[in-house]
Amino acid sequence: MPSRVCIIDGYNDEPSGLGVPPYLDIYARYSAGAIWLANPYAEITYFTVDQLRSNLDYYLMKLSRFDCVIFIAGVAVPGRYLGGTPIKLSELKTWSRLIIEPLKVLVGPVVSFGFGVEGGRTAIIPRELQRDFDYMFHKAFEKYLYEIALNNFKRDLKLPVFDRDPSFIAKVAVRGARIVTQHPNYNFNLICEIETYWGCPRYVVGGCSFCIEPLYGEPKFRAVEEIADEVEALYQAGVRHIRLGRQPDLFTYQSKEVGEREFPKPNVEAIRKLFKSIVAVAPNLETLHIDNVNPGTVYHHRGESLEICKIIIEHHTPGDVAAFGIESADPVVVKLNNLKVYPEEALEAIRIINSVGAQRGYNGLPHLLPGVNFVHGLKGETEETYKANLDFMREVLKEGLLVRRINIRQVMAFPGTPMWEIGDAIIRRNKRLFKIYKKRMREEIDLPMLRKLVPEWTTLKDCYVEKQGSGGTYARQAGTYPILVFLPYPRKIREKIDVVVLRHGFRSVVGVETPIKINTAHRKLLESIPSLSKNAVLQVLRKRPLRNLDEVKELIPKDLVEKLKIEV
Template identity: 50%
Template sequence: MRVAIVDGYTDEPAGLGVPPYMDVYPRYIAGAAKTADPGGEVRYFTIDGLRGDWAGSLRLLAGFDVLVVVAGITTPGKYLAGTPITYDELVDIGRIEGPVKILGGPVARYGYGLEGGTAAVPPGRFKRYYDLVATGDVDLAVYEALKYGVERARPSALHEGYGLVDQFAVRGAFIVQQHPNFGINLVAEIETYSGCPRYVSGGCSFCTTVGYGAVEFRSPEAIAREVEALHKAGVVHFRLGRQADFYAYMAEDAGREDLPRPNVAAVERLLSGVRSAAPGLETLHIDNVNPGTVAKWPRESAEVTRLLLKYGTPGNVAAMGVETADPRVVKANNLKAMPDEALAAVRLISSMGSARGPNGMPWLLPGLNFVLGLPGETKETYELNKQFLQRILDEGLMVRRVNIRQVLVFPGTRLWPAARKLEARLRERKRLVHAFKRWVRRNFDRPMLERIAPRGTVLRGVVAEQNYGGGTYARQPGSYPLLVYIPLRIPPGTKLDVAVVEHGFRSVLGIPYPPPAGSKRLAKYLKKLGGASSAPP
């Protein structure tokens, strides 16, 4: 049996799969295929890799027995190294004749959405094009389709525990070698648990993660076995990002408490196990921290933070869904933390993690997520958001980045019945939204970048990703890496060190360090470095 996996990319509250990040979906699917049919062939394609010759790619895919498409953007962002699959591309692939066609990922569970401030296209729209739309776990659907036939595969089937998942994860690790970023800056997303601890209270009004059900934890040993398999396959960059709240991993009160007490011992078993399984790793980062957890359990959260400093690598980011600094909006949408609690969480992580690491970046900083357009929002909400950010600046704290998005409403969430009303309200407040974004970029982001990476800071191990005009965009591998513009054309995939020269709103300008001798183009930047407040070592 020949199986093709088309990665249309995924981005969820708990999981990222846009290059250079590879989410769990294609790896689990590859493992499911190999478990059901050990002698079968499994090929992996990215949607970007297929676009160069679209007609030829469709003919190529038609030659497989089974065609699995994974896609779904539920937390839309701006992407440097990949463009998620479009609705028309999903339909084009669905019209291919010959293979059994399976659609999975968030697009099959929640629908198609790509832009905030809109309602998603329901997943049922794709049933006319695909033989199976996996509204449950797509890897399980693929396993059943290959083992028992597509007629007996259950589209809505969900894993009961992690028994099969842990097998699929190890057996599917080989597929990373077919990713275009393999051997360069590929970051493997790792799942530590499914569901959300706040499932007991219904979770945030807009979030899709609660739709995955009650929390189910993976054991530290199973995670270590997957990491070992990935490391043996050649992966050196890891992100423990597939969970709603890293600090709640293996929390004993999960399922009973909305904000369970962190299990420090379990977190240490997890992190030490990953380190032992991948002794040659270069990056170990996380994603997703509930500010409410940190505020409610400061002592335990401080211990977890110390473990991240002990076992992790610098440049790490604890992204926190603050969503709003308006208490009324927090209550109306059952959000994670009140503004004072969110600020307490920022203080704790910033104060402990702001020391600079050997790669030039602080070890561990908070990141902030804001969602605009939620029920209860008023003009005052935007002023409260500004005041919250200004307090962070005034207190001398560090925040790696602020992510601002407009709510994207999906079927199955509590906001779905009000989707059209919320869309209309965001259209009415378009100027207010843009004004807030401009304020953040000019008054918060740039001063914060100057604080995080002062002029003269040397960033080690930056990877050139994309040429633009006469220059190059580059980043370090990891969670929310700092975007660097280099005013020279450097071949993508090149690894180099850069010295920070100038600061933009969301990126920095840097030059190779040490700079190439006799470069006239870099002369003016070298003059600026001469007066750097933090000269290169």
């Protein structure tokens, strides 16, 4: 009888790696691949923590029938998510205790770094979880799961210490690709996170004070061919959205100077080969994006960075983001926390990306922009830190530069990092300052930046309608840090539409779908269109069905008909 395994995805969010829907990270895929490599006939069931919550009694009863239940968990980067809610410590403890017979395995960052609750809090070390699980794995989790599966999921195995092995990962990544068909976002906006390497190139100088990436040690790179094989397997399984997001700095992929310099010189040809190989095996991807880039690499290696940007733009889809971990524009904080760049270097890195990436692409967004991350509660932070960050972003705005988004986080302290000893003491002390500063950043920087990024009447193509909300519906494109669109009317979800931007919030926009079918358009849709009077809306509603565009133009100004692509 084949082994029966269940993977419960409680989601992960790390400095390099996102696994909250619509993203699917490596943990579920590699776990499934490791088990299928050991036992090709194993029956593996995947579902998310949100699915479990939706019908708890049913799923808990179902779980008792498996030979092994694997939980994935670990949020090391605080955030709010439209697509799902990561598993809570209380849920993990309660549910694991209600599952009696199956072997229970905990996988993910939670095992090494604890349970990140929220920014501004110290991580919870999951010692109490040890009695609730038979095994707990993070590093080399795929190898441990393979060994357990080979031994028919026995308890109390004496397992050796394994290191992560790129050649083994190449096998499980391909084997596990088909698990994507069980994801609730499959055949919709599912984005698979691809790992190009692990470990931080700045490990030679210790890395940033708060970051867990240097704890992975010296970077180990995956081969281009192995990454392409994984993408091909995902593509053949039906995936159409790919992000090269699982690495601290894509621009140092396969750099020959890693381990020798803090800012190793990029290997341009390796990155060119990587992108060419991906589009060769997956020619009709709807999304191909990146994520993390070290602004220090861009600053110290301008020529190579410009060439890499051009390679990315040649092969990717627009709306791409190179997320910059600037963290602070206060030189004191930069020095005390061993951060990557001083403010003048960070500004130059933003200029470099803008010089080639700011042109607008076919889907309504600029091709490739930097994103800016700020972290608060670090050593040396004072009132001057908040002023320095605001002044820095004012200069970005003043120069006419674009950034896709500004992430403002409160530090989450993890064991093994220099910030662990300090914890949340600094952010608690500066709580009032942080609140005022965040409000000013949203009002003074985010809003005018978003208006420049997507002006009124911009058409955002291929937005996925994801969720009903209070008074309307939420949609967004697939990709890295997509712009959230609020449609101020109810509509069917799980559809793909084009949207015209009408108004701007601090971090989202209000829009309506286009083309507008005037004879079936919801009343609230019509009422949300600026320049369309209440009387005009009433006239349209009374006279529907309208027979042709001439009748439409008698009620709605011609320019609006054209901008919104109104149809009968």
